[in-house]
Amino acid sequence: AQTVTQSQPEMSVQEAETVTLSCTYDTSESDYYLFWYKQPPSRQMILVIRQEAYKQQNATENRFSVNFQKAAKSFSLKISDSQLGDAAMYFCAYGLIQGAQKLVFGQGTRLTINP
């Protein structure tokens, strides 16, 4: 079975600085998807970034980028120029590349942005 681990229950960063959230996972599959989702107090999960395991290039979305290390099964999220609106719970998730994408989530990291 696949597992996802986020070892940082809480993180904080000063506004405009950079922060990195950690995620490791375990799978016997060679192809899969990895995701970072953001959950603000409104509860609605919002996709931040998606990475396909067969792509070596790290995904980026504006201020958000990942460091995907397939051999180490590591998938960290870097947020540059942190903004107050980035404050939320962040979840790392794993999904199969065939069939239903029944996401497996980590326990989450609560990110606080200090003004």
Added chain:
Amino acid sequence: GAGVSQSPSNKVTEKGKDVELRCDPISGHTALYWYRQSLGQGLEFLIYFQGNSAPDKSGLPSDRFSAERTGGSVSTLTIQRTQQEDSAVYLCASSLGPQDTQYFGPGTRLTVL
């Protein structure tokens, strides 16, 4: 366009009662997922619907839980004889197809007294 909607937003019930939670997916999305978010278990998959195929119920925690999806659109998650451990936020997500990005609704917070 409209996103995924869920109702009710919050539900308080007494132990032993049945509850129904509703999900309206994005129009045209063929895949629909239910997840549960609880303090003890984190986020976990419950059930998956794809088009007119039989649902994947592999994540349902007990036979008190059931779900249906009528006409390939609206879905209802039913919990019978609720227990205190059922207290959680129930999230629904839909996607265009099984491998496409999942869009989540705001969830229903269920509290069982």
